[in-house]
Amino acid sequence: MENTRGVLLLSHVGFSFMEDLVAAVTARGLKTYVLSSLPEPAHQGSRPQALADLADDVRVSAGHVLTPRDVEDHLDRLQAAGASVQCCLTVWEGYRHLMALANARLGVPDLDDKQVLQLRDKLTLRNRLADAGLSRARATVLTPQTLAARRREGGRYFVKPVSGIASFGTFPLTPDTTWEDLERIAAEARADTVYASAFTTDPDPHDPAAPPAPAPAAADSGAPRHTPTTPTAPHGTGHGTGRGTNGMDFLIEDYIPGREFSFEVLVVDHEPHVVAVHEKCEVTETAGTVLENACVSPPTSLTPQQTAAGIRWVSSVLDTLGLGWGCFHIEARHTPSGWDLIEVNPRVGGSLISPSVAALTGGPGLLDLWLDLLLAARRPAAYRTTLAGLSYTADGTTPSPNATFFRVFFAGPGTIRTVTVNDDLPLPPALSHVLLQPGDVVESAAREVFCGQVLWRMDRDGREAVLPDLLPASERALEIVYETEHR
Numbered sequence: 001m002e003n004t005r006g007v008l009l010l011s012h013v014g015f016s017f018m019e020d021l022v023a024a025v026t027a028r029g030l031k032t033y034v035l036s037s038l039p040e041p042a043h044q045g046s047r048p049q050a051l052a053d054l055a056d057d058v059r060v061s062a063g064h065v066l067t068p069r070d071v072e073d074h075l076d077r078l079q080a081a082g083a084s085v086q087c088c089l090t091v092w093e094g095y096r097h098l099m100a101l102a103n104a105r106l107g108v109p110d111l112d113d114k115q116v117l118q119l120r121d122k123l124t125l126r127n128r129l130a131d132a133g134l135s136r137a138r139a140t141v142l143t144p145q146t147l148a149a150r151r152r153e154g155g156r157y158f159v160k161p162v163s164g165i166a167s168f169g170t171f172p173l174t175p176d177t178t179w180e181d182l183e184r185i186a187a188e189a190r191a192d193t194v195y196a197s198a199f200t201t202d203p204d205p206h207d208p209a210a211p212p213a214p215a216p217a218a219a220d221s222g223a224p225r226h227t228p229t230t231p232t233a234p235h236g237t238g239h240g241t242g243r244g245t246n247g248m249d250f251l252i253e254d255y256i257p258g259r260e261f262s263f264e265v266l267v268v269d270h271e272p273h274v275v276a277v278h279e280k281c282e283v284t285e286t287a288g289t290v291l292e293n294a295c296v297s298p299p300t301s302l303t304p305q306q307t308a309a310g311i312r313w314v315s316s317v318l319d320t321l322g323l324g325w326g327c328f329h330i331e332a333r334h335t336p337s338g339w340d341l342i343e344v345n346p347r348v349g350g351s352l353i354s355p356s357v358a359a360l361t362g363g364p365g366l367l368d369l370w371l372d373l374l375l376a377a378r379r380p381a382a383y384r385t386t387l388a389g390l391s392y393t394a395d396g397t398t399p400s401p402n403a404t405f406f407r408v409f410f411a412g413p414g415t416i417r418t419v420t421v422n423d424d425l426p427l428p429p430a431l432s433h434v435l436l437q438p439g440d441v442v443e444s445a446a447r448e449v450f451c452g453q454v455l456w457r458m459d460r461d462g463r464e465a466v467l468p469d470l471l472p473a474s475e476r477a478l479e480i481v482y483e484t485e486h487r
Contacts, residue, residue: 166350327369412442
């Protein structure tokens with residue numbers, strides 16, 4: 001009898017780590033059912049067929065953004081065809097609520113779709129945690145009036161979209177920040193086919209770049225497929241400035257000082273497990289975005305006691321927000337006075353977070369662990385035991401004998417001539433990804449443009465003998481040459 005047990009994977013414009021996800025699902029003896037939104041015009045001739053070559057079943061929607069109706073109709077179709085869909089998974093944060101809706105229909109324990117949408121509302125989230133004593137910062141909607149008032153005060157503040165993706169449009173307030181800067185960023189976001197829908201908490205957003213006429217959906221077996229390169233995530237929130245950003249709201253909040261970290265967390269029936277903590281050892285704050293250049297795990301600047309305090313704080317955040325199931329990438333900053341929140345992301349971290357976790361555990365990465373959680377969620381006892389063996393203990397120590405370091409390379413404006421991996425380094429990389437090719441043109445943007453990423457693994461006990469030389473040397477691990485640079 002044919003095995004019809006499989007996993008529904010949601011892909012945004014044909015991408016969203018599909019190669020990694022399909023490999024993980026296939027390794028568990030399950031079918032891969034991919035539902036993708038319409039790729040960008042440049043990829044419409046290649047991505048659907050690439051996905052068809054990769055997955056067991058592929059459907060491409062007519063628009064660039066998947067909707068609840070798309071997911072409901074596709075589940076109807078799969079079930080009518082006899083498919084036994086075990087769960088739904090996506091790494092694109094803009095579809096996380098769709099994943100939750102699908103899992104609710106399938107009877108798989110997961111976040112509620114409303115919880116996902118509430119997490120996108122960073123204004124309400126910040127103030128909710130401040131009210132609970134878990135954040136020292138407060139936020140307010142940014143308007144021309146509040147912008148002028150904060151500039152006059154001369155304090156330290158941070159600006160970000162109320163609902164956004166990655167670091168698009170996030171930056172520290174400066175005396176030179178103008179309302180026109182925000183209008184420019186909002187216009188850029190609206191014009192971006194890939195990212196525009198991520199700036200709304202509307203559960204059924206309008207396709208920001210819908211084609212003039214509906215494009216035909218790809219054949220069931222002959223549509224999109226994706227490469228594991230671009231990290232992913234969500235628009236406006238109903239706070240409504242109505243003041244020239246055409247519905248894209250910004251907030252301004254007290255600046256949060258300190259070194260930045262991320263907690264990689266899996267929550268099983270309200271029981272959180274921290275499988276890794278990454279220290280962002282290089283963060284660059286620019287006028288239009290924040291670049292996270294390099295990460296190390298376990299952290300080098302925290303004591304076990306400080307890590308334990310961070311884990312307790314993370315547990316309190318999750319408990320306050322009622323987040324009882326799922327995978328979370330929780331970004332926070334630490335000072336001598338304690339921990340404070342940057343963001344709660346209900347998904348795996350982007351870049352090399354999942355491969356870093358795999359190198360730390362010596363086995364499963366974060367994607368694997370999230371997939372296994374979904375597959376085991378109805379009877380999680382054995383999974384919980386396995387996860388506990390991979391996770392930090394209450395005293396802030398990790399069971400892993402390994403350490404990792406990775407660096408992300410961002411492209412500047414210009415046309416790429418060459419991107420090469422440098423093999424003259426103190427330690428050979430365990431993994432390297434080159435994401436741009438010769439001839440690619442990079443425009444100036446208010447979001448990061450990833451060029452490549454490189455990961456190293458080392459013994460934790462021997463890290464101090466390697467990392468001091470590796471950290472500066474890693475800056476030349478990828479050598480990027482441009483044909484022309486925009487002036």
